Amino acid sequence: MFKVKIAGMGKAVGSLKVKSEELEEQMNVTSGWIVKATGIDSRHYVNFENGENALTLGIKAAKQAIKNSGIDPKQIDCIIGANGSPLQAIPCGASLFQRELGLGDSGIPCFDVDTTCYSFGLALFVAANLIHNQVYNRILIISSDAPSPTLPKTSNEVRALFGDGAAAAIVTKSEKDEKSALHHYQNANLRIGSRFNLRL
Template identity: 35%
Template sequence: MYKSKITGVGHYVPENVVTNHDLSKLMDTNDAWIQERTGIKERRHIKKGDGNSTSVMGVKASKIALERANLTPNDIDMIVFATLSPDMYFPGGGVQVQEMLGMRTVPALDVRNQCSGFVYSISVADQFVKTGMYKNILVIGAENHSGGLDFTTRGRGVSVIFGDGAGAVVVSRSDDESGILSTHLHSEGKHKDELALDGPSTGYWVPEIIEDNPQENIPYYPYMNGQFVFKHAVVRFAEVINEGLEANNFTANDINMLIPHQANLRISQFIQKKMRLSDDQVFNNIQKYGNTTAASIPIALSEAWEAGKIKDGDLVVLAAFGSGFTWGSVIIKW
């Protein structure tokens, strides 16, 4: 068995900043209400004409990650692309990235695990590298939420939370002692309807939506049972983090940097307090970007690394929980 290691990180967010005050002009909300419930102050949204899309942002983040890994697109053996907001219903974003980067005919795999998508994707890349099948894998998490949100008072419970952006890492074969130590994945499908988007889909095509639903009940906007999701998230986050630590004979005290999925600052703060971690042991940037779903962990990982908060030899833990419900963790010796 080979070892796998993250050798390059990168991220990209649109230049267009949307503050809570900006949203208050579109719906019945305000800065205090949003910050109290989510911790979010602003987020980035794609702006019409800026040339961005889910795949384009993924490419921009990937170029930075490749440069930092001292690799070119032709060095990549596989793409794993995580998103819930692809440019097209099909094909997925992976092949678009492959084309835009001018890569050879490598496999491209799309992962649809929403907020847990990046953790699942890292696990996939880790296994392909460790078994010796591939040497360098490009893993991307990218989202364009702003194009599919309800920016009226009806949709404020969801729409104030989400933002656009992308993050990417290169997972490479390594002979070092450092690297990805283990990954841990779970799901609980009985709660699939508590955080979901019904259509458009094969069960809810556009003509059916228009014909069968009044305008005030459009099922192609996301639905979230916020309190229910929160209660489950804080339990599963702690469980899967501890599962990873125990599998590698570590405790919470050994964590140098925990990067949780940026779902809600209150969730991160709850987990930090529950695990008795200091502010220096947890990285949050949801205040600036909102919840970018599959992109949130790689964006945060890239920012933390750029800020010097992750150093060689550090124990880094990634953890996510989201729609499905799905959740997971990654334990890394950086």
């Protein structure tokens, strides 16, 4: 058990809202198929004309998480990028987030955990380990993806599911009188899935 807590969270989505009815027309499928198959009424896409992308969404979510945590950004001592797909190969996406947050010269360690849909969960487990072992005290995790430009080339099932969005969390140590902890993690070699029990 790791005595950690999520001190603050943030989120952001693309500014273009696309209803399932619109997408069904583009995909040339039966009206009502998307909602029936997925339960999704609408999704958000980034607006590239306004400069939106996975990086800007991640920064927006991160700033919310930092504000909600009540800490000074300079108190962050590690940044983990946890994207479904890498923003770029070298340097890691986390270093891009670091720069855009105005922490480019801070020396804060940055690295990515890129394991597709498992990225955030695995990053949380890694962060909990690092905090539990007193390597770091306040870790910022940013998970941001904007796959919309590639979706028209995918299958209808995939296109119906995905949108563009980001989430971020500040992970810190729990105080002695707080119950929050990461109680369980099950990897199963990422073939079956990961399971977490984080009580807040």
